[in-house]
Amino acid sequence: MKVVQEEFRIGTRSRNEMIDITAHVESIVRNSGIGNGQAIVFCPHTTAAITINENADPSVPHDILLTLNELLPHHRAGYRHSEGNSDAHCKCSLVGASEQVLLRDGRLTLGTWQGIFFCEFDGPRNRKVIVQVSGQ
Numbered sequence: 001m002k003v004v005q006e007e008f009r010i011g012t013r014s015r016n017e018m019i020d021i022t023a024h025v026e027s028i029v030r031n032s033g034i035g036n037g038q039a040i041v042f043c044p045h046t047t048a049a050i051t052i053n054e055n056a057d058p059s060v061p062h063d064i065l066l067t068l069n070e071l072l073p074h075h076r077a078g079y080r081h082s083e084g085n086s087d088a089h090c091k092c093s094l095v096g097a098s099e100q101v102l103l104r105d106g107r108l109t110l111g112t113w114q115g116i117f118f119c120e121f122d123g124p125r126n127r128k129v130i131v132q133v134s135g136q
Contacts, residue, residue, distance in 0.1 A: 003134045004032040012123035016069060018061035021129060022115040026108060028131045035106045037135010042098040044130060047088035047122035049095035055115025088121035095119055103135055
């Protein structure tokens with residue numbers, strides 16, 4: 001089994017945003033030379049996340065962020081974390097730090113409308129994403 005790990009940086013511009021990183025991940029998979037296996041996309045930050053969802057209609061990421069902001073507003077009575085970003089930590093925990101995608105014939109096996117998103121919940125910031133590709 002072969003394992004390749006790469007990382008890339010993302011500069012975010014808003015407090016909350018979703019950035020389609022599918023092309024970055026596809027490039028890493030293609031350059032890995034691995035045909036069948038898996039790709040793990042990991043975010044090593046406590047106020048950002050990775051998710052898979054529809055990337056054909058920009059209304060979907062907007063609606064996801066709208067819902068998360070309604071569920072977990074930036075300012076809420078009772079938050080105790082002194083940095084003022086408790087909502088971002090909670091959103092990260094709900095969405096998750098990583099996604100795993102199967103590979104077949106050197107390609108991500110995403111559905112027709114699926115893309116991989118980096119989710120920023122405490123921006124703007126300069127972030128890192130780690131992609132590990134393994135298989136044969």
